[in-house]
Amino acid sequence: MSSEGHHTAADDDAGNAYRALAETTSDGDPRWAFGSGFDSGSDAVEAEITSPVPDGVDAADLAAYCLMLGDDALICSQRLAEWVAAAPELEEEVALANIALDLLGQARVLLSRAGHVEGRDSSPMDGTAVADEDALAYFRDERALRNVTLAEVDGGDFGRTIARLLVFSSWRLALLQRLTASRDPVLAAVAGKGVKEVAYHRDYAARWTLRLGDGTAVSRQRMQAGLDGIWPHVESLFTTHDVERRLAHAGVAADPGDTRADVDAVLDEVLGRATLHRPDVPAVGLVAGRGGRDGVHTEALGHLLAEMQSLARIHPEAAW
Amino acid sequence: MVTRNPAAIAAEVPDPELPMLTLADLGVLRSVDVDPGGRVRVTITPTYSGCPALEVMRDDVAGRLRDAGYAEVEVRTVFSPAWSTDWISDEGRRKLAEHGIAPPGHIGPRPAGPVPLTLDAPSSVVCCPRCGCPATSELSRFGATACTALRRCTACLEPFEHVKEI
Structure with missing residues (x-):
């Protein structure tokens, strides 16, 4: 911990949250305006994030896999956060922001783990030394992102947002449940917490799907349109990437292909009760065998990143 | 000069978002150890992965311990085992209701197998x-x-x- 020696009692007012926030940046702690705290040197998760790569596992594979799961959460979180100040009701805005925050928390740990395993610690990017998670979130270009395309497609209206969240959270919950047994301690820890959180996200989306699907003619039509809009990106959720296959064999990753039955069972139950139907639309194909997991994305991601990353790129040294 | 037991000091730090509870009441304070050199190591766990209060908790714990004379304090954050509301103490539950x-x-431990949907x-x-x-x-x-x-x-x-x- 770098901050201990410089603290004076005069700074201290335990009831003053602003004092506490200011303190975190006062001692050369490379904490970021854009949120850090799992960065090297000051904290704890570090003890876990720096855990050795499990035996027999390729470090580059593990880093790539952490990026995949971290980017899924990061990009989905950003899409949900777009509803802040734009949601139909305050309660829904708060709910969507809460879900986004859970996913962002998962992303931070996963990106920090990726950065560590990759040996990226304290290496400058764009000439600035920023914490791993921030470097990875704010200074990677579209083709370096490893999220599934479902996470990035336009949020559209509330029906489409709920459709995406229903499928995404059902799938992620199935992955995280399997990952609680991962041989990588950081993945297992993220999964252990994430299962509880994502179960709430899935329930939220499932209940809205019921309410809209089994509601008025208009709400039903828009909920179905939401499903139709995101469905081309569903099939690729179950396509196993080579990295995922190797790590699944090593007891580190969850093979997404194995989650299909669980996810289908959930979707069938929800769509059935909501009187909606499973869209019959062609899947978005891979480009020369490559998709989101290889950095081949839809045009939506570039726009999302432009908004998400602009502030960090304009002020790469910003701190607060 | 060190005057009080560090575990007692850490235990009474209030939660930033539910200030009627201490970190001990909330169950996020996992351990407080002192090594022979006087270095204090505190372990806390977040309620949720994205809990924005975590940083404030860490700084409050470290600040209070330093004020009590412990020069070297390390606050670790661990994610496993995952926090559960079952860890909120009886005293904590009483204080919540009072406020x-x-x-x-x-809720007890999570049963094995897929998490069931709760549509109702x-x-x-x-x-x-x-x-x-x-x-x-x-x-x-x-x-x-x-x-x-x-x-x-x-x-x-x-x-x-x-x-x-x-």
């Missing part, structure tokens, strides 16, 4: 912390903080927060 926040029910509102009874009426309804599962849901009493009609089970 108008309904405490969580006990949970049947568990959450009593109104103001009038004690058991007939309350959930307005939103996501409240002003990550760990609370918003409910309303059907008798006194007052809305209130409920620390939702996780």
Whole structure:
């Protein structure tokens, strides 16, 4: 911990949250305006994030896999956060922001783990030394992102947002449940917490799907349109990437292909009760065998990143 | 000069978002150890992965221990085992209710196998912390903080927060 020696009692007012926030940046702690705290040197998760790569596992594979799961959460979180100040009701805005925050928390740990395993610690990017998670979130270009395309497609209206969240959270919950047994301690820890959180996200989306699907003619039509809009990106959720296959064999990753039955069972139950139907639309194909997991994305991601990353790129040294 | 036991000092730090509770009441304070050199190592765990109060907790714990004379303090954050509302102490539950926040029910360990969907509102009874009426309804599962849901009493009609089970 770098901050201990410089603290004076005069700074201290335990009831003053602003004092506490200011303190975190006062001692050369490379904490970021854009949120850090799992960065090297000051904290704890570090003890876990720096855990050795499990035996027999390729470090580059593990880093790539952490990026995949971290980017899924990061990009989905950003899409949900777009509803802040734009949601139909305050309660829904708060709910969507809460879900986004859970996913962002998962992303931070996963990106920090990726950065560590990759040996990226304290290496400058764009000439600035920023914490791993921030470097990875704010200074990677579209083709370096490893999220599934479902996470990035336009949020559209509330029906489409709920459709995406229903499928995404059902799938992620199935992955995280399997990952609680991962041989990588950081993945297992993220999964252990994430299962509880994502179960709430899935329930939220499932209940809205019921309410809209089994509601008025208009709400039903828009909920179905939401499903139709995101469905081309569903099939690729179950396509196993080579990295995922190797790590699944090593007891580190969850093979997404194995989650299909669980996810289908959930979707069938929800769509059935909501009187909606499973869209019959062609899947978005891979480009020369490559998709989101290889950095081949839809045009939506570039726009999302432009908004998400602009502030960090304009002020790469910003701190607060 | 060191005057008090560091475990007692860390235990009484208030939670930034539910300040009627201490970190010990909330169950996020996992351990406090002192090595022979006098270095204090505190382990805390976040309630939720994205809990924004975590940084403030860490700084408050470190600040209070330094003020008490412990020069070297390390605050570690661990994610495993994952926090559960079952870790909120009886004292913590009493304080929550006293401040108008309904405490969580006990949930026990998660059963093995896939997590079941809950498409209907949970049947568990959450009593109104103001009038004690058991007939309350959930307005939103996501409240002003990550760990609370918003409910309303059907008798006194007052809305209130409920620390939702996780």
